Amino acid sequence: MENKSIISISRLIKRFPMGKDEFTALRDIxxxxxxxxxxxxxxxxxxxxxxLLNIIGSLDVPTEGEAxxxxxxxxxLTTREAARLRKENIGFxxxxxxxxxxxxxxxxxxxxxxxxxxxxxxxxxxxxxALEWVGLTDKVRxxxxxxxxxxxxxxxxxxxxxxxxxxxxxxxxxANLDADNSHHILQTMETLNRELKTxxxxxxxxxxxxxxxxxxxxxxxxxxxxxxxxxxxxx
Amino acid sequence: MKLAFxxxxxxxxxAGLRTWLNVIVLSFSFVVIIWLKGVMTGWDHQAKTDMxxxxxxxxxxxxxxxxxxxPFTLTESHAPLPAExxxxxxxxxxxxxxxxQGSIFPExxxxxxxxxxxxxxxxxxxLPTSVLDSATDAIPxxxxxxxxxxxxxxxxxxxxxxxRDANGTFDATDILICxxxxxxxxxxxxxxxxxxxxxxxxxxxxxxxxxIVTFRSSNVPRQETAxxxxxxxxxxxxxxxxxxxxxxxxxxxLYGILLLLAMLAIFDTQVLSIFRRQxxxxxxxxxxxxxxxxxxxxTVEGSxxxxxxxxxxxxxxxxxxxxQAKAGWTMPVDTSEFGMAIAQTLYPVYSLGxxxxxxxxxxxxxxxxxxxxxxxxxxxxxxxxxxxKLQ
Numbered sequence: 001m002e003n004k005s006i007i008s009i010s011r012l013i014k015r016f017p018m019g020k021d022e023f024t025a026l027r028d029i030x031x032x033x034x035x036x037x038x039x040x041x042x043x044x045x046x047x048x049x050x051x052l053l054n055i056i057g058s059l060d061v062p063t064e065g066e067a068x069x070x071x072x073x074x075x076x077l078t079t080r081e082a083a084r085l086r087k088e089n090i091g092f093x094x095x096x097x098x099x100x101x102x103x104x105x106x107x108x109x110x111x112x113x114x115x116x117x118x119x120x121x122x123x124x125x126x127x128x129x130a131l132e133w134v135g136l137t138d139k140v141r142x143x144x145x146x147x148x149x150x151x152x153x154x155x156x157x158x159x160x161x162x163x164x165x166x167x168x169x170x171x172x173x174x175a176n177l178d179a180d181n182s183h184h185i186l187q188t189m190e191t192l193n194r195e196l197k198t199x200x201x202x203x204x205x206x207x208x209x210x211x212x213x214x215x216x217x218x219x220x221x222x223x224x225x226x227x228x229x230x231x232x233x234x235x
Numbered sequence: 236m237k238l239a240f241x242x243x244x245x246x247x248x249x250a251g252l253r254t255w256l257n258v259i260v261l262s263f264s265f266v267v268i269i270w271l272k273g274v275m276t277g278w279d280h281q282a283k284t285d286m287x288x289x290x291x292x293x294x295x296x297x298x299x300x301x302x303x304x305x306p307f308t309l310t311e312s313h314a315p316l317p318a319e320x321x322x323x324x325x326x327x328x329x330x331x332x333x334x335x336q337g338s339i340f341p342e343x344x345x346x347x348x349x350x351x352x353x354x355x356x357x358x359x360x361x362l363p364t365s366v367l368d369s370a371t372d373a374i375p376x377x378x379x380x381x382x383x384x385x386x387x388x389x390x391x392x393x394x395x396x397x398x399r400d401a402n403g404t405f406d407a408t409d410i411l412i413c414x415x416x417x418x419x420x421x422x423x424x425x426x427x428x429x430x431x432x433x434x435x436x437x438x439x440x441x442x443x444x445x446x447i448v449t450f451r452s453s454n455v456p457r458q459e460t461a462x463x464x465x466x467x468x469x470x471x472x473x474x475x476x477x478x479x480x481x482x483x484x485x486x487x488x489l490y491g492i493l494l495l496l497a498m499l500a501i502f503d504t505q506v507l508s509i510f511r512r513q514x515x516x517x518x519x520x521x522x523x524x525x526x527x528x529x530x531x532x533x534t535v536e537g538s539x540x541x542x543x544x545x546x547x548x549x550x551x552x553x554x555x556x557x558x559q560a561k562a563g564w565t566m567p568v569d570t571s572e573f574g575m576a577i578a579q580t581l582y583p584v585y586s587l588g589x590x591x592x593x594x595x596x597x598x599x600x601x602x603x604x605x606x607x608x609x610x611x612x613x614x615x616x617x618x619x620x621x622x623x624k625l626q
Contacts, residue, residue, distance in 0.1 A: 050618075086522065098517070101515075102249020107245065115522060
């Protein structure tokens, strides 16, 4: 059975003001992502991969063209609608983890569920399940400064996955990790992609991440240079 | 909103020393403002109570010519008691006082005084008038401690008193200081000499006459009487209210400075938070908050300083305020020379309204001060915030 498209990007252009001029970060991008993909936007710094990820994540809007994410046109969403889209459907994983430092591991993972007003009992089970996926059930009371980089990124994955979103966007998730931790993290995300059918889109130039991807989209100077499907996500 | 409070609480507690320093400064403002206002209220109560007990009773009738600020009126301001006063005077519920000018000559110096004739058996005032009934070789008199200090008179001293009678004839006699009283009401002390009413009436050739008549109860409805002006307790103590109002206005500057210090700390913390926590702000937005909700979160976080400060203030402020209410605050300087009804020790009086209004003012001010820098978040670009880029 063909998987349905969850992201459809058509003739997308993104420009940023730069002094009196404009800088074009994305030029005429057209891409489609289907449910359950494990894809990556690959390219050197300045190629536009983070900008594209931000637009898909409704943190930014296209200058021209259209980005349809889960049926919603990003450029036409109000800030409230965009926030709702992120809250309900999108998980984010960042290079520097972006955990809330004064909160415990449990509270960090619980945060997206609080935003969704999930009742306390159900919330506890969901948090513990998410921590079990990443193997951190023994660290619930720890705070981020007490954890290693690998553990912090696993907390960030748990936070992104706890609400079982349709889409997880990971921006350079292994950039601050050593090889062992990177592989551990990537294996965890691949397992979650397989078991929960969550779509993962990475922005990376790390070979370790690239080796795990099922689809590689190479960006160069804001354009799609190459789009390779290594493994189909048909299940 | 509940979530914002929960998060704000966690963030504040997590911020550790920075939070507690702000909270302690703010709690200090709470306690000092409540204490100072309590002292003012206590002073108001004390001044009115002392005036009631020592000077004005439940109110007074003044002879229509009497003006306490113009001694020249004393020559004319006396009259026989109206018939309707007599039953209450006989029952001790009204006390006539005759007032005239005179001079005393302590240690050979001449000193202008106001001589007050008062019934030795009166019970309306706390003045120790019973000693005016003593059998002595001179006219028994009492004076206040302030008067004793300025005239250097002490109990047992004789001093010559000169006065003019109703016909304008000068006369003089010795008086004996039989008692010195302590009162915090300067109007009844400074330059005042008390002798028995019947004696002064006799000396003045004004039998049965008085200048003012004080009644005990302020609850009995009173009417104007021909030749006499009714002065209610409220009218007579209005000057205290005016004085407290003036003093309170002056103290507002102190409250303002205290609040300003606390608010500067909060404002500084908020600016620093927004500057240092850009990534966190970006993360909130990425996780599903709108920028306005983040503004709300930071505002709640800032204003929650006031809530924590209220608890901290309660922890050390309640015992302090309670102790002050009991032990009072003794003024470091001699208050008898202040020229106003102020006791040496003031006992603060607090009310629920005072506490609630202080907490409300500080909390609202803190909320506004927290909101002002937080508005910057609404203009932040979330993608730059996520990268921690300064905006």
